Amino acid sequence: MPYKKPKIEKILYSISEVADMFDVNISLIRFWEKEFDIIKPIKNKKGNRQFRPEDLDHFRLIYHLVKEKGMTLKGAQKKLRDNKESTIHNFEIVVKLQNIKEELLSIRDSIDI
Numbered sequence: 001m002p003y004k005k006p007k008i009e010k011i012l013y014s015i016s017e018v019a020d021m022f023d024v025n026i027s028l029i030r031f032w033e034k035e036f037d038i039i040k041p042i043k044n045k046k047g048n049r050q051f052r053p054e055d056l057d058h059f060r061l062i063y064h065l066v067k068e069k070g071m072t073l074k075g076a077q078k079k080l081r082d083n084k085e086s087t088i089h090n091f092e093i094v095v096k097l098q099n100i101k102e103e104l105l106s107i108r109d110s111i112d113i
Contacts, residue, residue: 009053011052012051012052013051013052013055014048014049015029015030015049018056022060022063029059032059032062035077036062038080039055039059040055041055060091061087062076062080065080
């Protein structure tokens with residue numbers, strides 16, 4: 001998963017920071033914002049988008065559905081619209097399992113069998 005978790009938790013993230021976290025273009029972030037109504041950035045006086053940590057979680061879910069599972073945008077929108085809670089729950093399980101796998105691999109590497 002190319003999502004890079006930020007080291008320091010901030011209150012708001014710029015669109016370029018979000019694009020860097022997911023290793024995608026800024027235009028894709030704007031496009032997903034337009035296509036998915038669960039993403040609601042705050043806009044400052046200049047009109048710059050500022051994303052909250054909740055928005056990052058939504059981006060991570062959309063990224064998982066579209067980029068990792070290979071769903072179409074329409075399919076991801078339908079899945080989030082029809083059973084959002086189930087989709088989020090399943091995604092959280094996948095993330096936890098990936099974290100466990102990483103931890104086990106690091107333990108294996110430290111034992112140096």
